Amino acid sequence: MRNTENVAAYVRASTDKQGSQHQRDDITYWCGQNDINTSSIDWYVDLAQSGSDPGRDQFRELTDAVAAGEYDRVVVWEISRLARLGSIYQEFFETAADNQTIVNITNGWTDTVRPDGTGKLIADISAAVAEEERRKLISRVNSGIKRARREGKWLGEVPVGFERNSEGYLRPLIDADPDEDSYLEIRNALEAIEDDESYRQAAMGLNTTRQTLSRIHQDEDRRQWYLDATAEDKRVEEALAEVQH
Incomplete structure (x- = not known):
């Protein structure tokens, strides 16, 4: 890998309480291990943003920058940070491929997706599995909430007194x-x-x-x-x- 590459990193957290430092640390460590100058990385960060929202400010700004050919490489912690919906995820990777941008995933089944499609199939499978697991989790949570309400249990913030x-x-x-x-x-x-x-x-x-x-x-x-x-x-x-x- 070349130290002269233009590198971006993307970080997303779903809620204000959900920390993002571990993503930064993992990305920084991976880049250091792969001879990428960590001090020159451009960071794009969306906090309290859902991965199903295609209008995230920093994500759209990164996508536009990739489309403009500004980056040789984009590094993310895991694929779900880019998107929770397949259509958004596919659009990003198509933009990266069209502009010869490599995408690296520091915490995934594959760590490199190249413009020629190398690694893309494994990344797709990984994203599909993660999306299915999330759907099952949401279903279990919703079922639990409905059951608790039927039983008269109190959910959410407890009133004063x-x-x-x-x-x-x-x-x-x-x-x-x-x-x-x-x-x-x-x-x-x-x-x-x-x-x-x-x-x-x-x-x-x-x-x-x-x-x-x-x-x-x-x-x-x-x-x-x-x-x-x-x-x-x-x-x-x-x-x-x-x-x-």
Whole structure:
């Protein structure tokens, strides 16, 4: 490999919480092992971006640069970083092939896809297997969510003044830790607001912010959870049965 090559690297993470440093580290290590000057790599990074989105800013910019013949080589951590959909993935590789750009995958069944098609079949199989595994994972997750909802379990963020028990059901938080607010504390704060106390005053001494109190108070359904111990949501209604007697 030539040190004079123009090299780009692409990194993508699906969420803000999903780290990308391991991708950078793996790409940098691979390039170092293959005599590529790591200090001259142009990095293209999309964070909190789905691989099924063809409009990712950095991905489109990289694709346009490859189409313009700016790069001899593009390095990615694995194929799924480029795309989760076969059509997007194929378009990128066609652009690379048309412009004599080599694509390297540092964590895959093959590490090199050349413009003449060498390595492409293995890469295609790898991408197809990964896409099928993802479909199965999504199906299992969706089935689990549906089952949990049927059973009345609470999914997502737990409302203030509540807790999720070991079985996944929502329950009023009675004995709160110092960094939490109990159901009764939130109820008292909302009662004070009903008596014309300001959100700021009602939030004093609580971990819950005045903005959160304001959102609860202005949401008729949620306000009733605390002031009347009633709810239209069957899961919340069941939880509130503990404080209705």
